[in-house]
Amino acid sequence: MTPKIKKQWFAFQNKSIRYLISFLGIGSAVIFNGCMYGSPVVEYGTPSAVFKVTGKVTSKAGEDIQGIKVVVERGGVTRTDGFGIYKTDISDFPEDQEYKVQFMDDDGAQNGGEFVTLDTVVKFTDPKFEDGDGEWFSGFTSKELNVKLEKKK
Amino acid sequence: MTSSKIPLRKKIALELFRKFKKNTAVIHQLNYIFWECTLRCNLNCLHCGSDCKKEASTTDMPINDFIGAVDDVTAIVEPNKTMIVFTGGEPLLRKDLENCGKMLYDRGFPWGIVSNGLQFTEQRLVSLLNAGLRAVTISLDGLEKSHNWLRNNPRSFEKAVQAIGYLAKTDDLKFDVVTCVNERSFAELDQIKQLLISLGVKEWRLFTIFPVGRAKQNPDLQLSPESFKKVFDFIAAERKKGEIKINYGCEGFLGGYEGEVRDNLFFCRAGINVASVLIDGSISACPNLRDNFGQGNIYKDSFKDVWENKYSKFRNRDWLKTGECTDCEFFRYCEGNGLHLRDEKNGELLFCHLNRIKEGEKMISES
Numbered sequence: 001m002t003p004k005i006k007k008q009w010f011a012f013q014n015k016s017i018r019y020l021i022s023f024l025g026i027g028s029a030v031i032f033n034g035c036m037y038g039s040p041v042v043e044y045g046t047p048s049a050v051f052k053v054t055g056k057v058t059s060k061a062g063e064d065i066q067g068i069k070v071v072v073e074r075g076g077v078t079r080t081d082g083f084g085i086y087k088t089d090i091s092d093f094p095e096d097q098e099y100k101v102q103f104m105d106d107d108g109a110q111n112g113g114e115f116v117t118l119d120t121v122v123k124f125t126d127p128k129f130e131d132g133d134g135e136w137f138s139g140f141t142s143k144e145l146n147v148k149l150e151k152k153k
Numbered sequence: 154m155t156s157s158k159i160p161l162r163k164k165i166a167l168e169l170f171r172k173f174k175k176n177t178a179v180i181h182q183l184n185y186i187f188w189e190c191t192l193r194c195n196l197n198c199l200h201c202g203s204d205c206k207k208e209a210s211t212t213d214m215p216i217n218d219f220i221g222a223v224d225d226v227t228a229i230v231e232p233n234k235t236m237i238v239f240t241g242g243e244p245l246l247r248k249d250l251e252n253c254g255k256m257l258y259d260r261g262f263p264w265g266i267v268s269n270g271l272q273f274t275e276q277r278l279v280s281l282l283n284a285g286l287r288a289v290t291i292s293l294d295g296l297e298k299s300h301n302w303l304r305n306n307p308r309s310f311e312k313a314v315q316a317i318g319y320l321a322k323t324d325d326l327k328f329d330v331v332t333c334v335n336e337r338s339f340a341e342l343d344q345i346k347q348l349l350i351s352l353g354v355k356e357w358r359l360f361t362i363f364p365v366g367r368a369k370q371n372p373d374l375q376l377s378p379e380s381f382k383k384v385f386d387f388i389a390a391e392r393k394k395g396e397i398k399i400n401y402g403c404e405g406f407l408g409g410y411e412g413e414v415r416d417n418l419f420f421c422r423a424g425i426n427v428a429s430v431l432i433d434g435s436i437s438a439c440p441n442l443r444d445n446f447g448q449g450n451i452y453k454d455s456f457k458d459v460w461e462n463k464y465s466k467f468r469n470r471d472w473l474k475t476g477e478c479t480d481c482e483f484f485r486y487c488e489g490n491g492l493h494l495r496d497e498k499n500g501e502l503l504f505c506h507l508n509r510i511k512e513g514e515k516m517i518s519e520s
Contacts, residue, residue: 010176017173021418024166071395076355091325102395 022098049094049129052142053122057084057103059112060148066111068149072122073100094138097124103147115149154389156382156408156510163412167486170418174488178425178468183226183460184235185422187429187440188219190250191242194269211432216253222430222451223257229457232261236288239264240440245272251284258285265289265327270316271309278319288327290358291316295338296345303335303374314352321353329356331402336373339380342387350397359388360402363494363504379520382513388414404494405506406487421491424448424467428460436460438467444497467492476502483507 001009057068057080064084071077072088080086090099099122105115122145132139159167191213223237237257244250244266257264265288266281273291293313294303300310320328330349332338338345342359349357361384362374376384385407391399392414400415401407403422411418423438431437434452436459446466449459466472473489481487487507489495494503 007180010180014173014176014180017169017176021166021169021173024162024169073395076398077396091327 049092049127049132049138050140051090051092051097051099051124051127052087052140053090053099053101053145054085054087054142055145055147056080057086058146058148059115060150062148063112065105065115065149067105067107068111068115069102069104069106071102071104094127094129096126098122101145103149105149114152116152118147118149120145120147154386154409154413155514156410156507157514158409159411160409163409167411167418170420171485174420174425177420177422181460181464181468182426183230183428185427186223186226186235186237187240187427188214188237189241189429189431189440190214190219190239190244190253191247192432193246194242213247214430214432214434216249216256218434218451219253219430220256222436222456223260223262225451226456226460227260229460233263235262237262237264238288239266241267243269243272245277251280254281254284254286263287267331268292268316269304269309270313271306273312273316273319275319278323282323282326286326289320290328291320291330292333293317293330293345293349294333294335296341296348299335299337299341302337303333314348317349317352317354321355328354329358330354331358331360333360333362334376334384335362336376336380339376339384342384346391346397346399354397356398356400358400358402359384360404378509378513379516380513382510382517385410385414385510404491406483406490407510408483408507410510411486419487421488423492424464428456430456438464439493441493442497445500446492446497473500473502475500477505477508478502 053072057065057070059065064080064082066080066082066084068080068084068086069077070079070086070088072090076088078086078088090097101120101122103115103118103120105111105117108114122143124141124143127141129139129141192211193213239247239250239253245268250266254264264285266286267290270291270293278286291313293310294300295310297310300313301307304310317330320326332345334342346357361376361381385401388399388401389410391397402415404419406419407414423442427438429435429437429440429442430451431440431443431447434450435443435447436449436451436454436456437443437447448463449456470488473495474484478484478487478489490502490505495501496503
């Protein structure tokens with residue numbers, strides 16, 4: 001095996017290991033997060049893209065729910081508005097991405113009663129980007145994630 | 154959560170990750186280059202172990218010397234996937250930073266800086282962005298009193314917060330805040346978090362000061378074992394809340410805390426993916442790996458040749474199985490901690506994160 005083919009083989013193995021580790025729920029375990037004193041995440045410095053996640057949160061009965069806390073992995077925290085709508089942006093490397101999303105009712109009985117927390121995932125597969133700068137910024141891509149929350153019994 | 158209990162699922166992941174690390178060491182793809190562009194610094198921090206001074210006797214490296222080394226190594230890297238980070242000293246003391254940044258930008262390299270924020274102005278930021286700046290790390294080591302104490306300057310907190318404010322509002326910039334946790338700032342972690350969130354910061358990294366150099370002489374700089382363990386509990390709890398993306402720094406195998414307090418499992422990539430060009434031209438791995446860790450010098454050697462043919466002690470860490478690592482059951486995952494925590498002269502381990510956490514767990518359980 002030539003050194004080049006050997007390296008390609010190891011790179012292939014690493015890609016598989018990355019998926020296996022993710023499958024085990026250790027998340028992005030093989031991301032390189034920079035070094036001590038170093039700037040963060042090499043891969044995110046550039047190229048980059050913005051992944052937009054938007055959606056509507058309703059009850060099983062179809063009523064809009066205001067004030068639901070939406071925690072998007074790497075996207076921070078936002079809340080639904082009076083129409084149950086939420087929006088968040090994530091800056092990331094322009095390739096297939098997957099983010100954990102949690103919908104949590106932390107305002108008690110306000111806004112239509114208490115709802116059960118929902119954990120889910122939003123996947124960007126083969127994303128198409130728009131409005132890039134033709135250089136390092138690939139542009140924007142978006143996904144709609146609408147959810148229905150169940151009332152606590 | 155405890156450090157010694159590692160669930161089966163995580164053990165399987167760690168075993169897989171061992172293979173990943175070994176493969177990565179063979180692939181040996183350079184994708185992160187530090188440039189120690191100056192030793193001059195506008196602060197005199199209590200915990201600083203470097204030789205930095207306001208007027209360093211070592212002159213700054215000329216830009217063209219560094220660019221020459223980058224051009225030499227370009228044949229074996231993908232510029233767009235290779236981050237170049239200016240470190241120091243305080244990089245912003247160089248007035249010609251933008252010239253170097255623009256030359257890197259023209260070659261397709263992303264670049265970033267690590268700064269204390271003291272010299273950051275809105276105008277300078279615009280100027281750096283125009284030269285292709287893509288990533289910034291700012292240090293904030295506590296609330297005002299604690300930060301100014303550690304940084305040894307009454308205005309350092311105000312200036313760092315001002316810089317953070319500018320940077321948090323800047324689009325398309327990878328930006329994070331780094332906090333070196335000591336016994337004073339440990340008590341303030343929750344307030345620091347609130348401050349950062351209010352400033353619009355999305356990413357926060359915590360480090361702990363290890364008892365070496367000046368930090369060894371000053372007990373205020375060291376975390377007690379209990380506080381040390383509690384730092385990891387704090388990070389794990391905050392990651393679940395998700396209000397801010399929080400990570401522990403790159404160092405230390407953390408046993409049961411692996412996968413809970415940072416995005417990645419422990420992997421010291423020094424010399425595996427990371428190289429440094431130090432102020433005197435030395436080619437090393439991380440900027441804090443000097444002396445015996447040097448692999449060549451850009452004034453005598455080809456950076457490309459050095460990367461391709463040297464770095465054996467970084468790629469195979471078996472030689473680090475000495476001292477307290479000799480009988481450690483976790484050496485297979487840890488490989489002797491980060492190389493910056495090994496003595497530059499004899500390679501001895503200076504600090505073990507896992508043992509310190511265990512010490513903290515024991516003290517807490519006995520109290």
